Amino acid sequence: MDSIDVLTLVPTSISAYLEQELDKRFNVLKLWTVPVPNKTQFIKDNSSSIRAIVGHGGVGADAELIDSLPNLEIISSFSVGTDKIDLKKCKEKGIRVTNTPDVLTDDVADIAIGLALAVMRRLCESDRYVRSGQWKKGDYKLTTKFTGKTVGIIGLGRIGKAVAKRAVAFSCPIAYFSRTEKLELKYKYYPTVVELASNSDVLVVACPLTEETRHIINREVIDALGPKGVLINIGRGHHVDEPELVSALLEGRLGGAGLDVYQNEPEVPEQLFGFENVVLLPHAGSGTTETRNAMADLVIGNLEAHFLNKPLLTPVV
Amino acid sequence: MADDDHSELPTVLVLRRCPFIALLEPKCSQKFNLLKAWDSPLPQDQFLTTHARSVQALLSSGNGPPITAQILQFLPSLKLVVTNSTGLDHVDLAECRRRGIAVANAAKVFAEDVADTAVGLFIDVMRKVSASNRYVRGGLWACRGDYPLGSKIGGKKVGIVGLGSIGLEVAMRLEAFGCSVSYNSRSKKPSLSYQFYSNVCELAADSDALIICCGLTEETHHMINKEVLSALGREGVIVNVGRGAIIDEKEMVECLVGGEIGGAGLDVFENEPNVPKELFSLDNVVLSPHQAIVTHEAFVDLGELVTGNLEAFFSNKPLLSPAVIN
Numbered sequence: 001m002d003s004i005d006v007l008t009l010v011p012t013s014i015s016a017y018l019e020q021e022l023d024k025r026f027n028v029l030k031l032w033t034v035p036v037p038n039k040t041q042f043i044k045d046n047s048s049s050i051r052a053i054v055g056h057g058g059v060g061a062d063a064e065l066i067d068s069l070p071n072l073e074i075i076s077s078f079s080v081g082t083d084k085i086d087l088k089k090c091k092e093k094g095i096r097v098t099n100t101p102d103v104l105t106d107d108v109a110d111i112a113i114g115l116a117l118a119v120m121r122r123l124c125e126s127d128r129y130v131r132s133g134q135w136k137k138g139d140y141k142l143t144t145k146f147t148g149k150t151v152g153i154i155g156l157g158r159i160g161k162a163v164a165k166r167a168v169a170f171s172c173p174i175a176y177f178s179r180t181e182k183l184e185l186k187y188k189y190y191p192t193v194v195e196l197a198s199n200s201d202v203l204v205v206a207c208p209l210t211e212e213t214r215h216i217i218n219r220e221v222i223d224a225l226g227p228k229g230v231l232i233n234i235g236r237g238h239h240v241d242e243p244e245l246v247s248a249l250l251e252g253r254l255g256g257a258g259l260d261v262y263q264n265e266p267e268v269p270e271q272l273f274g275f276e277n278v279v280l281l282p283h284a285g286s287g288t289t290e291t292r293n294a295m296a297d298l299v300i301g302n303l304e305a306h307f308l309n310k311p312l313l314t315p316v317v
Numbered sequence: 318m319a320d321d322d323h324s325e326l327p328t329v330l331v332l333r334r335c336p337f338i339a340l341l342e343p344k345c346s347q348k349f350n351l352l353k354a355w356d357s358p359l360p361q362d363q364f365l366t367t368h369a370r371s372v373q374a375l376l377s378s379g380n381g382p383p384i385t386a387q388i389l390q391f392l393p394s395l396k397l398v399v400t401n402s403t404g405l406d407h408v409d410l411a412e413c414r415r416r417g418i419a420v421a422n423a424a425k426v427f428a429e430d431v432a433d434t435a436v437g438l439f440i441d442v443m444r445k446v447s448a449s450n451r452y453v454r455g456g457l458w459a460c461r462g463d464y465p466l467g468s469k470i471g472g473k474k475v476g477i478v479g480l481g482s483i484g485l486e487v488a489m490r491l492e493a494f495g496c497s498v499s500y501n502s503r504s505k506k507p508s509l510s511y512q513f514y515s516n517v518c519e520l521a522a523d524s525d526a527l528i529i530c531c532g533l534t535e536e537t538h539h540m541i542n543k544e545v546l547s548a549l550g551r552e553g554v555i556v557n558v559g560r561g562a563i564i565d566e567k568e569m570v571e572c573l574v575g576g577e578i579g580g581a582g583l584d585v586f587e588n589e590p591n592v593p594k595e596l597f598s599l600d601n602v603v604l605s606p607h608q609a610i611v612t613h614e615a616f617v618d619l620g621e622l623v624t625g626n627l628e629a630f631f632s633n634k635p636l637l638s639p640a641v642i643n
Contacts (some may be wrong), residue, residue, distance in 0.1 A: 013462035106471040107444075110494060114446050117437030121612070123605065124447040130604040131597045135590040139336055140606045145614035146437075147429040169493035170433065266458040273454045280453040281446065282464050288444070290469040 001025050001307055005049040007069075008032070009059045010078050018078060018296035022054065025300065043068050052076065052303055057236075058265050058283065060084030066095065074306045076299045079286075080104060080159075082316050083209035083236055090317045097317040098302035102158065103294040104286035108206075109162035111285045112234045113170075115258025116151075116202050118279045119230050120144045125276045144228075144255075147171050152200025154193060154216060155207025156182055159234070163204055175200055178207075193217075197224035202232060209236035217241065222248045230256040230277075234285050237263040246271050249278065260285050326350040327631045330372045330392070332361065332382055336611075337401050341620045349627060351376075365391035373397060374627060379404055380607075386412040397421065397630045399623055402610075403428075403483070406533040406560060410642040421626040424638035425482040427615040432486030434609035435528050435558045438582025439475075439491075441603045442554050443468045443526075448600040468552075468579075471495035476524035478517060478541075479531025479559065480506055487528055499524065502531070517541070521548035526556065533560035543568045552579045558609045561586040570595050573602060584609045 057079035190196040256277035379402025514520035580601035
């Protein structure tokens with residue numbers, strides 16, 4: 001298969017293992033190494049030979065890119081979210097799309113709880129307090145207990161359910177908003193996000209990004225969550241109206257935030273850097289060696305299946 | 318002295334001011350006459366001799382000062398020590414037993430908060446939460462790329478040292494993350510299905526992480542020594558929410574600096590608030606200023622428990638949370 005051209009958008013820093021495994025099997029064109037002004041020309045020069053794209057959670061394939069590759073057959077995303085891929089166009093053109101569900105569910109759910117604990121118990125801030133020598137001058141202040149607090153989850157899919165399972169072990173009552181009520185689960189359902197936010201201490205965004213869920217966390221929801229509420233975003237940056245989030249934190253209308261994703265990664269609004277009630281992660285939800293390797297195996301597995309005319313492992317389209 | 322104004326209220330001696338006492342005071346001073354040793358210009362010994370001979374109850378803080386036999390000598394009428402901590406390593410229990418002084422501690426009232434801290438620190442070390450938070454805040458994500466990968470929590474073998482009320486809460490939480498839990502304790506708990514190790518070194522050898530939840534006693538002092546740390550190994554992680562002196566701190570620091578263990582999440586240290594400065598430059602270490610119990614909720618619950626114990630004592634009722642001192 002090493003005569004097959006695969007265009008990859010995934011830098012080594014996200015998964016050296018993926019890069020290594022792709023290199024073993026295909027002729028890999030690394031778009032991420034091409035300087036921005038030269039990208040269009042690079043695509044043009046290789047347009048007829050590229051048969052596959054490997055993207056990730058932060059960068060996929062829009063209509064323009066898809067249209068410029070006449071022999072594109074498959075897009076294999078190194079992520080579970082496919083919001084960066086024009087799925088409609090892929091369906092129209094018969095291009096297959098795969099993602100990496102399940103293997104990253106646990107890691108992302110772990111990060112959601114880790115962020116909630118870090119924000120409410122000020123773990124990062126008090127680490128800084130110790131490292132700067134301030135502990136010698138006095139004790140750190142009182143923080144907020146996590147156990148027993150109501151956790152509201154937006155989106156009760158694989159990741160949402162995994163977050164709930166962990167929160168239950170902390171005796172947290174679980175509430176949720178979802179497209180449909182899940183009667184088999186004993187968690188409290190709210191038909192609107194605002195009602196969910198009003199009745200939650202911690203609000204976790206765990207749904208896919210679609211046109212309906214863009215800015216699902218807006219000013220109204222933030223105000224409903226309130227000055228003691230904590231927002232945890234493990235979904236996508238565009239789930240949250242980012243400027244509204246910043247002003248709510250500045251004005252004390254929101255109790256705190258734990259964020260793994262942002263509107264324009266890797267850019268993070270600098271105003272967030274000064275808040276002690278905010279924890280910022282660099283889109284690391286699936287960021288463990290074990291999980292990134294498992295994700296890479298799925299990407300490779302899907303590509304191999306496709307080029308060997310076998311059923312895809314985890315197709316989206 | 319203020320004690321003349323509150324002559325109807327029973328007297329409770331407090332040796333040193335601390336945030337907990339300050340928070341408790343408004344409620345407590347309505348029910349008790351708080352005799353504050355630190356308020357007096359007299360040195361402590363003289364103060365006690367002059368004012369505390371008839372004191373029956375002492376309110377102590379886990380942060381000190383230690384309730385030693387010497388201090389107890391100045392308190393011939395003492396019948397009760399109430400401490401705001403679960404740990405009793407700061408109280409001379411043998412002397413209390415000899416004198417027939419009852420001891421009440423905080424029992425399980427903040428076991429949940431401590432367990433939350435233990436799990437929070439564990440996740441932080443494994444998934445590099447504090448380190449990558451610093452990375453983002455330093456503006457490094459945009460120019461240097463993604464932060465190095467962490468380690469998956471699911472499927473890891475966690476050894477809990479001390480399966481008391483705190484250890485049990487930690488175990489319950491970690492199970493939900495898909496960890497397999499084993500433990501070392503003074504005695505096996507037959508009602509629990511977790512695997513028991515009678516030897517902490519063997520537990521370390523079979524674990525990916527150790528979480529220290531036990532009390533500090535003569536047996537547990539420096540129990541986590543070089544041998545245990547070596548058994549834990551290069552990828553191993555240690556979390557301590559017990560007492561600093563359970564770990565041989567000097568050895569642990571050497572292991573961390575030398576890369577002989579994988580990382581540490583520490584809420585307690587041998588000589589607080591001093592923390593070995595070698596740790597400050599390590600990204601695989603998370604440091605916490607002995608604040609596992611310091612939440613608004615814990616303080617409210619603790620305040621009620623401490624007040625409840627004192628009220629019970631002064632009305633000749635059973636203590637709410639008597640400590641077992643055998």
